[in-house]
Amino acid sequence: MLKKFALVLLVCLAITSLFACRGDYNTISNSGEKLKVLVTFNAMAEFAKAVGGDKVEVSTIIPDGASIHDFEPKAQDMAKISKADVFIYNGLGADPWAENVIKASSNDNLIVVDASFGASIIEHTEDDEHDHGHGGSDPHLWLGIKGARAQAENIKNAFALADSENASFYEQNFSEFAAQLDGLYNEFKEKFDSLEKKNFVTGHAAFGYLCHDFGLEQKSVMDIYAEGEPSARQLARLVEYCRDNNVTTIFAEEMASPQVSKTLAEEVGARVETIYTIESSENGKTYLERMQENLSKIYESML
Ligand SMILES: [Zn+2]
Structure with a gap:
């Protein structure tokens, strides 16, 4: 790829x-x-x-x-x-x-x-x-x-x-x-390498490069352009994916239809966590602060 x-x-x-x-x-x-x-x-x-x-x-x-x-x-x-x-x-x-x-x-x-x-x-x-x-x-x-x-x-x-x-x-x-x-x-490479579970579910498919860095896999509610609310069939597939993979956290962004993320979370009994896409400024946080938070939350969701 x-x-x-x-x-x-x-x-x-x-x-x-x-x-x-x-x-x-x-x-x-x-x-x-x-x-x-x-x-x-x-x-x-x-x-x-x-x-x-x-x-x-x-x-x-x-x-x-x-x-x-x-x-x-x-x-x-x-x-x-x-x-x-x-x-x-x-x-x-x-x-x-x-x-x-x-x-x-x-x-x-x-x-x-x-x-x-x-x-x-x-x-x-x-x-x-x-x-x-x-x-x-x-x-x-x-x-x-x-x-x-x-x-x-x-x-x-x-x-x-x-x-x-x-x-x-x-x-x-x-x-x-x-x-x-x-x-x-280096900190998170070691952490992610120690885990069996490598997948997470997010709002729009914004984390392909992060996945590549750490050997992870993302599933998303919306595509990489944050377009296209999922159809009932796609949502049903995501629900199935979450159940099969024991997904306990659904990540949501402000921009990419958090309502769909919430619906999915309720359906599979997962909690919703916010994730930063750093497309807008977010609570005045720096890039490093937001990446640190993203990585910690993703890591914790895989434990
Ligand atoms: Zn994006």
Whole structure:
């Protein structure tokens, strides 16, 4: 299922060259101004803040509470792009409008980051149970620990390019963030490896990369695009799956129809636990706090 996926990492929209951008951004750091960073949704903002610290000013296009999977940009979003130094999007179809917005903006000096560049990608086939004919890649790279690390590294490289004077600052912040991610990975790899049970049931199929990191399996009430309430027959199949696999916890998200998760939980006598998809900001918690909570809850649900 894993395929190498290659897209252009840094598209410097200046018709000239990357070096033209580099020159421009040196001027910015000399004047002590913060790098203006625009991102599509919350996880990208978290990585940008972790790497950029107080040298960046981050704003997010998709408002909290809106689903990333059916967002349409407005004219005011275009205006924001025209003033940004760096624009970060997830790619893989999570924010498919981003490339059009970039093309339509007249910001010739913008440094664009496809955060998923170079990462190992999970591909879905046309007849995949949870795909409903979309085909293509699973976009939820940020919800895997290794995916998050790869995305933060791409962001670090872009900041170092945009503001080369502070390159070592970004490098240091990235190293610290990566070490924390590695710590979380090592802690939970050992825990999950010690378990017999490896499956969990969630709201929408957002945890494919997390499953790949730890050798787990997700079943979900909705597909990877958070589309399509399950039919009576699908729900009946999920009920059967939960009973067969002794599922005691159904995870629910705010965005992906928690009512269906509740119905399923009641049907099989399971409890409902919240899980973070980090598509919106959630109770002001950082990326690491939310991943730690997600992993703890998933682990406990398998005991
Ligand atoms: Zn999603």
